[in-house]
Amino acid sequence: xxxNFVKDRxxxxxxxxxxxxxxxxxxxxxxESAPPHDLRAADMIIQGKRYLEAENYxxxxxxxxSAAARPFSQSTTxxxxxxxxxxxxxxxLEKAExxxxxxxxxxxxxxxxxxxxxxxxxxxxxxxxxxxxxTGVEYLLNLAESARDSSIAKDAEKHVRNFIFYEADLExxxxxxxxxxxxxxLMFLEAYCHQLAERGEREKAIxxxxxxxxxxxxxSYFLKQLLSGEPVVRYVEKDVIRLAMFLPLYLEKExxxxxxxxxxIPSRSLMALEFYEGFQIALDTYSAESKKNVFLKIxxxxxxxxxxxxxxxxxxxxxxxxxxxxxxxxQSEILSQWSxxxxxxxxxxxxxxxxxxxxxxxxxxxxxxxxxxxxTMAEYAWDSLRLNxxxxxxxxxxxxxxxxxxxxxxxxxLGGETIRLPVDSxxxxxxxxxxxxxxxxxxxQQIDGVYIPILSNQEIAGLILSQIxxxxxxxxxxxxPHWWKRYDNIxxxxxxxxxxxxTTSYMIxxxxxxYQEYFRDYLRKYGFPPSQYNIQGYDLGMYVxxxxxxxxxxxxxxxxxxxxxxxxxxxxxxxxxxxxxxSNKFVNIGVYKDGTVININRPRKLNLKDFYQNKIKD
Numbered sequence: 001x002x003x004n005f006v007k008d009r010x011x012x013x014x015x016x017x018x019x020x021x022x023x024x025x026x027x028x029x030x031x032e033s034a035p036p037h038d039l040r041a042a043d044m045i046i047q048g049k050r051y052l053e054a055e056n057y058x059x060x061x062x063x064x065x066s067a068a069a070r071p072f073s074q075s076t077t078x079x080x081x082x083x084x085x086x087x088x089x090x091x092x093l094e095k096a097e098x099x100x101x102x103x104x105x106x107x108x109x110x111x112x113x114x115x116x117x118x119x120x121x122x123x124x125x126x127x128x129x130x131x132x133x134x135t136g137v138e139y140l141l142n143l144a145e146s147a148r149d150s151s152i153a154k155d156a157e158k159h160v161r162n163f164i165f166y167e168a169d170l171e172x173x174x175x176x177x178x179x180x181x182x183x184x185x186l187m188f189l190e191a192y193c194h195q196l197a198e199r200g201e202r203e204k205a206i207x208x209x210x211x212x213x214x215x216x217x218x219x220s221y222f223l224k225q226l227l228s229g230e231p232v233v234r235y236v237e238k239d240v241i242r243l244a245m246f247l248p249l250y251l252e253k254e255x256x257x258x259x260x261x262x263x264x265i266p267s268r269s270l271m272a273l274e275f276y277e278g279f280q281i282a283l284d285t286y287s288a289e290s291k292k293n294v295f296l297k298i299x300x301x302x303x304x305x306x307x308x309x310x311x312x313x314x315x316x317x318x319x320x321x322x323x324x325x326x327x328x329x330x331q332s333e334i335l336s337q338w339s340x341x342x343x344x345x346x347x348x349x350x351x352x353x354x355x356x357x358x359x360x361x362x363x364x365x366x367x368x369x370x371x372x373x374x375x376t377m378a379e380y381a382w383d384s385l386r387l388n389x390x391x392x393x394x395x396x397x398x399x400x401x402x403x404x405x406x407x408x409x410x411x412x413x414l415g416g417e418t419i420r421l422p423v424d425s426x427x428x429x430x431x432x433x434x435x436x437x438x439x440x441x442x443x444x445q446q447i448d449g450v451y452i453p454i455l456s457n458q459e460i461a462g463l464i465l466s467q468i469x470x471x472x473x474x475x476x477x478x479x480x481p482h483w484w485k486r487y488d489n490i491x492x493x494x495x496x497x498x499x500x501x502x503t504t505s506y507m508i509x510x511x512x513x514x515y516q517e518y519f520r521d522y523l524r525k526y527g528f529p530p531s532q533y534n535i536q537g538y539d540l541g542m543y544v545x546x547x548x549x550x551x552x553x554x555x556x557x558x559x560x561x562x563x564x565x566x567x568x569x570x571x572x573x574x575x576x577x578x579x580x581x582x583s584n585k586f587v588n589i590g591v592y593k594d595g596t597v598i599n600i601n602r603p604r605k606l607n608l609k610d611f612y613q614n615k616i617k618d
Contacts, residue, residue, distance in 0.1 A: 038073035045075055048082060053511075061086035068099075077103060081112035085119065093123045114147050118156060125163050130172050137163065137176060141184060150383035151601050158577070162567045164191035170199070186212075190222050190580070194565065197226055198555045222580040225361055226561045241294045241548045244318055245279070246311075246325030246335060247272040248303040268303070272327060275349065275537035278530070279324070282541025290549050301331045308334045315342070321548055321559065322347060324540070329353050336363045345560045349540055352505065357582040362560050365583040366540055366576065370399065373503040374406025376587035377451065377478055380501065380601070381407075382414040385476050387449035389417045391442060393464055395425040395454050403453035403480055419445070427459035435460075439467040442475070449476040456482060462490040469494055478502065484590055484597065495592040506536060506574045507588040507599050515572045532573065539571030 044067040051060035064086060067079035084099030100116035107113070117139055124136030143156040164173050164187075173195060177188040189212055193205035209223045250269045276298065283294050297318055301308045308331040315323070315338055323339060323346040326332050332348050339346040339362040348356055352367040368376075381387045390411060394404045408418040421438045424431040442450070450468065454461045465477065476498075479487075483495070483502040508515055518538070522530045530538075546569070551562050568577035568586070575586040589601045 035072055035074050035076070038070055038075050041067040041070045041073055041075035041079060045078055045082065052082065052086065054513075055089075057086045057090050061090070077107045077110040077112055080107070081110070081116055084116065088119050088123065093126070097123055114143060114149055114152050118143055118147075118152050121156070122159065125159065125167070130169075130175075133163075133168065133172055134176060134179075148383075150379060153383065154601075158568050161187065161191070161565075161579075164188060165194055165565055166567065170195050185216075186218070186220055190220055190226075190565075193223055194226060194557070194561075197557050202227065222561070222564055225564070226557060238552065238554070239292050241290075241292045241545065242318060242320040243294065243296045243544070243548075244299060244315055244320040244323045244325075245276065245296060246299045246301050246308060246323065246331060247276055247327060248331075249273060249276065249298070249300045250302055251300050271533050274531045274533040275327070278534040278537025278539075279541035280537075281534075282538045283545055286542060286545050286549075290545065292549055294545060299325075301326050301328075303328055303331065305330050305334055312338050315344075320344060322544060324349065324544065327351060329356060332356055332363075336360055339363060343558065343560070345563055347540065347544060349536065352583075354583065360582070363582060364560075364563060364578065366574070367505045367584060368587045369583045370402035371406040372583060372585055373481065373587055374403045374408075374453065375410045376589065377453075377501070377503050378407045378410040378414065378416075380589055381449055381451070381476070381478060382411060382416055384600075385449060385501075387416060387476060389419070389445070389447050390449040390451055391421050391438075391445075391447050391475075392418050393421045393423065393438075393450065393452045393454060395457050395460055396422050397425055397455065397457070399455040400453055400457075400480070403455070404451070407451050407453065418451075419447075423460060423464075425457065425460070427457075427463070431460060432463065435463050435467055439464070439471055439473060442468075442473050443471065447473075447475055449478065451478045452483075453480040454482075455480050456486070458482075458487045458489055461487060465490060465494060465498065465500070469497070476501075481505070492592070496595070499591050499593050501589055501591045501600075504588045504590055505584075506532060507590055507597075508532075508535065508573050509599055512572065518572055535571075535573040539574045539576075542571060543569045543576045 044063045048060040048063035048067070051057070051063070061083065064079050064083040067075055068083050070076075070079075080099055081103050084096045084103070087093070087096035087099065097120060100120045103110055103112050103116040104120075121136040121139035121143070124132040124139065127133060127136075137160055140156040140160045144153050144160070147153040147156065164176065168176075168191075170192070173188060173192045177185070177192050180188045189208065193208055196202070196205035196208070205223075206227050209220070209227060213219065248268065249272050280296070283296060287294060297314070297320070299308075299311045299314060301311075308326065312334075319342075321344070323335055323344060325335060325346075325348070327348075327350040329351055332346075332351060333356065335346055336356065338344070340360055344362060346363045347366055348363060349366045352365060352369050354365075354369040354371060357363045357365060381390060390407075392404050392408050394400045404420070408420065411418055423434045423438070450464075452461050452464055454464075461479065461483070468475065468477070477500045479500055479502045481502060481504045483490075483500055484504055510516070518535070519529060522534075547563065547566055548559075551559060553559070564578050564580050564582065566578070569575060574584075575588075576584055577586045579585040588599055590597045591600050
């Protein structure tokens with residue numbers, strides 16, 4: 001079996017890949033006069049997009065086809081691509097492929113080339129022909145490495161992972177493993193061993209992994225956990241999901257129950273109550289389609305470690321499939337000790353503290369860590385903003401330093417360069433002089449971006465931005481999660497003029513039809529809108545119950561391994577994707593623009609499994 005890992009293999013560049021690469025090069029070095037405007041075609045596209053956003057594909061298709069048939073104009077490539085996209089969504093894949101091929105062949109410089117290749121690759125994955133499936137994987141890997149649009153690159157890699165772990169036949173994955181270049185070898189090996197373990201061929205999976213370790217001298221954390229001998233079947237109750245939830249609800253305190261309105265409930269109870277309510281709504285909503293019965297046990301921590309420890313005996317009796325909680329680190333740490341001993345996954349909501357998962361195998365963070373925030377912003381700066389040299393500001397506090405370090409290390413790894421600008425953490429004359437001096441120096445250092453990951457220090461962060469503006473420094477500006485909700489005293493027009501980008505664990509897309517439906521139903525039922533904690537509880541509840549509803553201990557892998565590599569999930573407020581790790585890897589990026597805040601990296605809503613079930617076959 002060693003021959004599988006002895007040689008590095010170069011990837012074959014297929015026709016579409018060649019078109020993609022040549023198109024990108026041509027666009028960089030060739031210029032020609034702009035095509036004419038066509039107001040009628042542009043109007044058709046605007047109307048068609050409205051239908052498309054409402055998932056009303058047939059009238060959208062008619063408009064896009066009409067626009068594409070008009071004389072060549074600035075709207076032509078958009079019309080051709082959108083026509084293909086409509087055919088894609090209604091399941092007429094041959095017609096969709098025809099239009100996407102027109103984009104790739106006839107308009108290689110079009111901004112829609114990447115989108116066309118992306119959807120072509122997905123169609124190939126859906127095909128029954130194994131050769132097309134392999135080609136689809138190749139296209140997606142090319143896009144993951146080369147796409148200018150970072151959201152396409154990330155989605156492409158996710159689709160490859162979902163396909164090889166959950167959809168592809170074992171023989172297809174084995175072929176891809178043997179043919180893969182070294183940079184992707186581990187991903188295909190993990191998928192191959194995962195499928196072997198699910199088929200009960202654990203010894204064969206172990207043998208493949210050991211060969212890889214021997215030849216490459218590298219480890220896989222995912223395979224180490226998958227093949228570690230972790231207990232898989234503790235008990236067999238295939239039709240029941242057992243959940244335990246630990247929250248500081250203070251339910252026995254009279255002040256919680258004797259209030260006439262939610263505004264009078266003590267703040268120490270309100271956040272946990274809203275989170276629990278959203279979680280319970282998710283369970284109630286999903287119960288109609290669930291294959292299993294869900295049992296939820298609520299345990300009140302009172303934000304007290306002794307109380308939390310005293311309730312562990314209930315877990316011994318309940319033997320839950322998964323524990324949710326607590327929202328505070330000290331109580332979460334106590335629960336993690338039980339989780340590790342009993343090989344039971346624990347999902348920690350709200351807290352992003354990486355210390356909770358260090359040295360653990362069963363603890364999962366529903367929120368991304370500070371490191372994940374820094375890495376995501378570094379990728380955005382490099383892939384989407386095309387920055388080369390970034391000044392990273394820090395007030396030298398612990399939280400800021402974690403974000404700054406993660407950004408700097410990852411940005412440097414990607415090929416960029418960072419310089420660190422430390423300032424005093426206290427807003428004083430000394431800090432003002434430091435900031436003034438640093439900003440003045442930026443004009444002479446060829447800086448094209450600044451990252452201001454400063455937390456809970458609005459005065460310092462605001463002064464940095466105002467000085468950048470006052471001195472006319474033309475740079476892209478990025479910030480920490482606090483630049484959104486907490487830094488509301490910083491001039492809004494100034495943030496919009498620089499289109500400040502920031503990372504955040506959660507962000508509602510108010511145009512999303514699923515969110516609008518949830519909002520209306522909640523408002524109708526309770527008389528006031530749902531809070532962010534309510535929606536976060538709902539998202540986590542929907543994720544957890546769907547995850548457990550589709551999990552089966554008898555498949556031969558543990559629940560913790562299943563969570564690490566489960567397909568990505570998109571919620572109303574928050575997305576979940578662990579990418580073989582134990583902290584949620586999806587981080588939203590928001591940008592101040594056009595009088596609002598827009599989410600610029602929301603993943604596409606296409607779900608491979610849904611598409612397989614709903615696609616129309618000729």
